[in-house]
Amino acid sequence: MNILILNGPNLNLLGKREPHIYGHQTFEGYLAELRLKYPSADLEYFQSNHEGALLDKLHSRGFSCDGIILNAGAYTHTSVALADAIAGIAAPVVEVHISNVHQREAFRHHSYLSPHCAGIIVGFGLRGYELALQALLGQAER
Numbered sequence: 001m002n003i004l005i006l007n008g009p010n011l012n013l014l015g016k017r018e019p020h021i022y023g024h025q026t027f028e029g030y031l032a033e034l035r036l037k038y039p040s041a042d043l044e045y046f047q048s049n050h051e052g053a054l055l056d057k058l059h060s061r062g063f064s065c066d067g068i069i070l071n072a073g074a075y076t077h078t079s080v081a082l083a084d085a086i087a088g089i090a091a092p093v094v095e096v097h098i099s100n101v102h103q104r105e106a107f108r109h110h111s112y113l114s115p116h117c118a119g120i121i122v123g124f125g126l127r128g129y130e131l132a133l134q135a136l137l138g139q140a141e142r
Contacts (some may be wrong), residue, residue: 001040002065003136004091005031005129007047008054008073014098014126021099023125030126038133051075055085062089067118067136069129071096076111083112092118092139094132098125 007027010017015026031045044065046057054072062068068091075082076095086093095113100123102109114120119135121128 001067001137002042002044003133004057004061004065004068005043005045006054006057006068006070006072007045008051008071008075009049010073011071012047012049023098025126027126030129034130034133037130038137041133041137043133051079051081055081058082058085058089062091065091067091067139068093069096069132069136070094070113070117071098071129072113076101076113077107078112080112083116086113086116092136094118094135095120096128096132097122098128099123 011027014022015024027047031043035043044061048054054075058068062085070093072079072082076097093116095111095117102122111120118139121131124131
């Protein structure tokens, strides 16, 4: 099963950025653990701080992969373009947020993406990516 993990702005700073919110582990280190734990899943990873690059990746992979795990970062709360891209592709998308966005600033409580996603996982740290992966793998078994 081919799964795209797509991370948006500032997530390249995981392990350094606000460790009291996001923890001390880098995403690359976490991804290596996921790959070891789920060897049957072909995990592709892409991160960009640029909205257009995220759109391009959704367009290019959204019809050929089996599922997408998306943490769009702050674009979650601002990007109609990403919402439209998710609505327009065939692959199911699971929206992930490391922190519980509902315990944070009010502007983070709204997601333009959620109405177009198969599910949403918030507040479980990096483990949210594994939960999303399990959901997509379970969906494929049905």
